[in-house]
Amino acid sequence: MATIITQIFIVILSLFLFNLRLSAAIDGRGYKPSDSILLNCGSSSDEADADGRKWIGDSSPKISAAGITFGNSTPSQAAFQDPSLPSSIPYMTAAVFQSEATYKFHVSKDERHLIRLHFYPASYNGLNAEDGFFGVTASGGLTLLHNFSAYITAQALTQGYIVREFSLPPAEEGFITLTFKPDAKHPAAFAFVNGIEVISMPEIFTDASTMVGFADSSLSVGSSALQTMYRLNVGGNYIAPSNDTGLSRTWYDDTPYITGAGVGVTAAAGPRVKIRYPPDIPSYIAPVDVYRTARQMGPDPKVNIQYNLSWSFQIDANFTYVVRLHFCEIQLSKVNQRVFDVFINNQTAQKDVDIIAMTSSMAVPVYKDYAIFISDGPNEDDDDDELLVELHPSVDAKPEYYDAILNGMEIFKLSDAGGNLAGPNPNPSEMLEDDLQTMREFKSEPRGKFNVIGGAAGGAAAAAGIVFALVLAVYQRKKRAIAGEPGSSGWLPLYGNSHTTESKSTISGKSCASSHLSTMAACLCRHFSIAEIKQATKNFEESLVIGVGGFGKVYKGNIDGGTTKVAIKRSNPDSQQGVHEFQTEIEMLSKLRHKHLVSLIGYCEEDNEMCLVYDYMAYGTLREHLYKTNKPALPWKQRLEISIGAARGLHYLHTGAKYTIIHRDVKTTNILLDEKWVAKVSDFGLSKTGPTMNQSHVSTVVKGSFGYLDPEYFRRQQLTDKSDVYSFGVVLFEILCARPALNPSLPKEQVSLADWALHNQRKGTLAEIIDPVIKGNIYSECLKKFAETAEKCVSDHGIDRPSMGDVLWNLEFALQLQESFENGGASARGSIGDVSELSAGGEAVDGGHRGQKRDEDDEANDQSDGVNDMAVFSQLVNPKGR
Template sequence: MRVGICKFFIWALLISCLVFPSLEFDPEDNYLINCGSSVNTPLDHRVFLADVSNFSSFLSTPQNISAVANSDSIPSATYGLALYQTARIFNGSSQYNFSIKKQGRHWIRLHLFPFLNPSFNLSTAKFSVSAQNFTLLKDFQPSSAPTVKEYLLNITTKTLVLNFIPAANSIAFLNAFEVTSIPDELIPADVATIGSSGQHQNLETRALETVVRVNMGNEAVLPKNDSLGRLWLSDSGYLTSNHNLVLFLSNVGLVNFTTAGMSENIGPSLVYGTGTELYTALEDRNILNATWQFQVDPGFDYFIRFHFCNILNASDPNRNNLFFTMYLNSEFAAKDVNLSTVGVPQYIDVVTSVNSIGQLNVSLGSSNAFNSFPDGILNGLEVIKISDSGGSLAAADARVQEKSSATSSKSKVWVFVGSAVGVSIFIMVVVLVFALFCRRRRRAIVVHTTLEQFAANGASFVVNKSPAADSSLISESKRGYRFPFVVVREATDNFSESLIIGVGGFGKVYKGVLSDGTKVAVKRGVSESRQGLSEFKTEIEMLSQVRHRHLVSLIGYCDERNEMIIIYEFMENGTLKDHLYGSDHPKLNWRQRLEICIGSARGLHYLHTGSVKAIIHRDVKSANILLDENLLAKVADFGISKSGPELDQTHVSTVVKGSFGYLDPEYLTTQQLTDKSDVYSFGVVMIEILCGRPVIDPSQPRERVNLVEWAIQCLNRGELEIIVDPHIASEVKPDSLMKFKETVEKCLADLGANRPTMGDVLWNLESAFQLQVGDPRDKNQEQTNSQKLDVSISSTGQFSLGSFGDLEGVSMRRVFSNMIKAENAIDQHQQDAI
């Protein structure tokens, strides 16, 4: 046995000497194994050894089982085709044991493909893989295509054990694998976390998994052209912004690693020598944005590496002042990146967290620093998952650990209490606690009843606060909306999971019922919420000063015990998004969609014009338009809303916030916010309503992934009928559709100055509605017209006239009557205040 092992190492050493002289990095540990194969397999400049004749001494498995693929069962275009023609089968717990010469970071690459075989159905395999104390895969089920799972482990022992554990009544398999040491310079010890104050993520104690490695410039880089055998995919499949707004570049000869003081181990010259650049035609210089979208597992932190190199035309004087900005999910990742020196490669590392959406958007935008040319370039990108605190890279495993940990902690508490307290004392304590609870519950009911009576009489009330609440950010004028925590807890049955009706970035939303039977929606923030106290305050301040039938009403809030809870009126039919796609709700007809558009536009128009300073929503999307039991639309979620510019200003300069797919490109690149940003976002919502599909849908063909880009392309080609939702295609009247289409195009204009106001949008939508329903004397049409004039009174006593829309069929007597009623209401309001 020992003689065989020695022969194997000598042979492997000789092969390494023959293979790696041409490479910049010569790994001390370099295991390349073709599983189930009886012959060695050359691949580019490497050789994968056959495990059948040379490697069985390193494998501990119940049975020595290998399999060979059926002929023609593997796609011929597969890179490394020979590695996927055989496999090692594990029908029980199995381990590979490797001797490690140099401690430190190592690649572990698993090659997996469930090929066809008469004896084994690999497509039904389900198994877990672990190494050291890390879980790499948990209950993994292979895809139908060849897959490489790449991991980075910091190995601190002299032996690496790789475990394969099949699930019950299943098998595990492996086609090939690599265990290779990597340069120390490749991964830093710790990296700064964006969106935090000086926090760093320690990477030395964590396992890493490569999610995607991308080469910009619409070119892939194969492992044979990388000193560390890495595969870099082309970025074109991940671009979600309009391809007409970017240029693909290639100028490998300009790359100078010597000047940069770094080696090609960080990234090959083919990566730094190609790139994707923002389009800089004169007419588009203020509309600069390129976005790439990646699907990732939610709940993990991710290590992101940006690769930059200025490979633009050095003779152009504008290139000597090149600054730009990178964003990750609308947060600054790298601000004012300086690439003024041509040909020098550089990289920037950051760590970011991904919430429940499971989507990572990377955006390249121009910068205003130092009067720089409005340009930008990205050459490469790496997205790498970081293991959680339990050492797992599997999302399902992390959830199980959290649940079992909570159960374990609870058990320990009960054991401690049971052992520390005698039976008689325990019974007395229970009786006392029960009595106090009943007393508090009766007091809470009394307080709640009093609270509702005060509210019904139009009076304000202040509930005594706990000491912790003294630091509340909510102004004294808003105290009348404050609810005791015990009332909120009772309304939601102690925040029962069965009452959850939604989950967002702020936290969970529960359906609740107050003691008088009033249904409410209760949004409870979490301590890890990325919105935080400032958004909590903003939403309450905004909602407490606006009242409109097309804006969701604020019922109250609670800030006791460090809670951030907002209580709204309950909207029976949920979100507009749910009625368009992704749920089993009945599909909306065209008339209903138009009415929802009109209602939403009225709400936004009121925000923009209903007070001295406009309120800009900043997060207009279909998920933030709610529908009541009659499908009446109301705009919701004011957490990131912003007061508009002063009368002598044209915009508000602010950090970009919003939802990708809906963000105004002008706002994204200039950080200059106006009410026209809401108009752009509303135009995106109108496209959703017309097409009945998500704004970003990775399951679609590449040219259709971004709904707005695809829809605009179809409109430009005169192919309007292609994008219309099939559920409404037969009922839409051509004139109504054309009016709607014209409105959408105006809303989505690249420049805010070319977009209409929300009042203009509302006028056009009402025209589209009239063109659809026909005779304005129709009873339903008459009812709609009677709602065209909205007169709203805010808490400050101001009133606002909504859009008159198309005045045809509207009685002017009713208009003046409403105005007189509004004035009387204001007079009464002022008298009450006196």
């Protein structure tokens, strides 16, 4: 008996040691680069970025020890910091080259290397960003960039910064050179770079790619250089470089690139599903988080068979592209349960893709590479071409479920026969050229007519450059809106962070839809059980209440084992008043992802409870930082940046989504601030889809918050996107004056902030009612632009109001003016002080009385809240409700 027990023990111990060795082997396949150089160009110090990655300055004493040499650069500091920058490192310093210059990196010989170039097109040492035209070449005669303008490219893609990633073949000489050369065809041209990454990488292109359109043909990457065009975590979270598997790659949300009528549904592997990499696929191919989430077509086979799950990408013509699709079956376990076809640019790439047949098991990753050559489009004037990836259920295979699934996607451009990877800059259209000509004429006007940059040298040129950038950005956004594109097109998405949404299985037969939600909206959101909600809020502990609104209380909570902070909005259990808002909030936010919109993580509808789960906004509402608060007052520049962020969110609603969305309840309590002070528009309970192309308005019952309501909408019950513009104009005055939109304790003419501010703006006495805390820090021209924008927003008739794109343009311009002033570009006389106040024309005049004091507004604010309570609508955080 003892012998048998001993033998059993030995067998168990052997199995344990085998599993331990297997786990170690699997973990060992993660990649640790032999070369990992992060160079913060133009800096003399070593610093970490927002992700904790350490960068060395190219003027640091450590640079020679790292095997790096270079010359002919001028270390420079950016003139201003765009709010969209993910970190000041490496973007706020640059190496500027006014003649050819070369970086030389000593690296290992036998490995490929990732090269990432970071560009932030700003003014450096007085140089105009629009003059930055240059080329970049690498070892072996490779052309990475040619006649490249980071300025034009960033504006065309509506990005504050640009990252270009390349994969170079092994360096036989033991070093990699990167040569920056200003373009000789452009006068005053210069080159610059903010950051350079050189990271060794394993050979990830070991298998030949299937050639699309050529039967039984394949393509080997071999010694080709590649450029990463897109890298998407399909159906899942944004994955930061610090969370990648050794290669510091960034994986973006796929939502902006989805095209066609159906967006499908997202799904995530359950907690018991463990992703297991097969022996032939190392874990550095893609992080496990890519394979744990996916996008599918949906639960209805009749719907699925009628459409393709599609993604559209803008690329450069006359290059060969490798499209890598990552698959992992996280729900099914049998062959022929889910079979689909893959199409690229309307050609069959692969028929009858059955992931279980390929992997023999559930939760096992696999990837497939497809190569396609993209030639010029049929129109010779086309500036770029499209790459279309589509999935469709296989009818011929007669699977158990008509559905398709995709977990991740990467698109790489291959160098041509001449070693070239460079594509053209985006070209302005004829319409934009007309605008630019106007800007040139504006630029050439006498100096006295345009003194917004004070006495700074090159002021007019800098201002024209700002206007150029904003014209280009606004035009490109409007162009995409007219074309009906779902979001930003280009090499970077419009936004960087979004939550993975999780649905119940659409295969098991369980419905994703709740009793109040459409099937698609319910499946696009993660469903929480009431037990999970109670655990997150400690059974709705009162000490965790962070706000109360018409919908109910808002609790601070923790989900996923306490790793994620959230805000949980709970409806009043004794009332059904919020059912419609609950439904609308999910229907709207489940389909929207944007940096400046609050992210809806999921919902709970169980046991007569209705709860909504959002990202937690660490700094609460904008209003609580303006008045009736013990918190420090926001400085003027930060108020401008928050205004711009909120405007970006509203502009996306109006033009960036598939249909125009009208928020209908824009106010300072519905603008939330995250831990980095990024503004996010919240509370979509009253939102409406805007008018179609054949309509000028939507006729609907009046809803909103008093003090912010569009008077034209109130009178005629005709809702347009200009109704949001009016409300946002009130928000701008609220930010400037730090007083409520309505204050019934004041004299009649001062009760409405919009009316009172408009009255003072037209009289030239607006400076008298500005928040005293910021009055001395506002540059006169910046205030003039800001006030004029707010004034136009609150025009009585919608036709006289600007679009949100134009509002965004003006606010960004105001920020540039303020930053120029703070950097010494304008005279000190331009600020608004207690004695020198601003007239309507922007000139300094002797001021009179100081305007309403902040504490007087505070005392009356409770009464203002009482007025707002007359209309009971939901919001995410409002300490007093409406």
